[in-house]
Amino acid sequence: MAVVSVKTEAGFGSGFFVSEDGLIITNRHVIRGSELQNKQVEAKFSEADGQLSQWRRSLDLEENRLVRYEQNLRNSWSSLNQTINDPNNRIDPRRLADLQASLQDKSGYAKKWRADYDARRRNFAEQRRKVEKSRQEIFQRNQKLSRQSRFSITLANGSEKSVLLYKISKQLDLALLKLNGYRTPYLQPADSKAITLGQRVFAIGSPLQLNNSVTSGVISSFRDDYVQTNAEIYPGNSGGPLITEKGDVLGVNTMKAITEKYEGLGFAIPISRVYSEFSDFFPR
Secondary structure: OOOEEEEOOEEEEEEEEOOOOOEEEHHHHHHHHHHHHHHHHHHHHHHHHEEEEEEEEHHHHHHHHHHHHHHHHHHHHHHHHHHOOOOOOOOOHHHHHHHHHHHHHHHHHHHHHHHHHHHHHHHHHHHHHHHHHHHHHHHHHHHHHHOOOOOEEEEOOEEEEEEEEEHHHHHOOEEEEEEEOOOOOOEEOOHHHHHOOOOOOEEEEEEEHHHEEEEEEEEEEEEEEEEEEEEOOOOOOOOOOOOOOOOOOOEEEEEOOOOOOOOOOEEEEEEHHHHHHHHHOOOO
């Protein structure tokens, strides 16, 4: 089988052989990370930063109130003690007892408030550390991804091989890998002139690391240089082939658009674009 699973620092995707000397096509975002996902992650971090900032401001305001309360309480105790120790005071002992009881109640309240506040402040600090740790982990992962030139693939028989990155397309969501030292089975391109709307097609890939999983559908449109199909393309299918009933490859599965009202629509980059994009590696 010509379809492989591709493992990167970011996770897993799919790819397939396009030549007998080990050339493999996959998606650029499989090996370099998805720009859309990165933007979504950044948006979540921005949201988290905003929430943390608001949380911190709320805690700071509360701390100011708590400090004032504690200071006023200390002043009240100091004033009461001065009154008690004043030999000339004429306050009714029952009144003094009531004042002491009231201040003791307030002291208990302040102690509980302080304990609760300190616990929430520690919780805030822990949540902030988690966000920063997650941000750093993603940054390091993306740094590794940007430098990674060797990847692991899993063949149809379950064996793992190491492949090299040969080229990344700047314009299209495509990347070219190479398994050296092997003669490999590969997919033949479908006849572009014979492709028709309603034609039955199959999307092959490795969703959830389930190698060579197949979904079926039909060609529903040709849109903006993409082949559109209703065949389900799951996460992990990206980079895998969209093939005909004869087993010829129509394109490279690359994305899935979902709306609230409609089922997922799969898109594939036509195989002809692959050969033109990486023409230096294919004989004319």
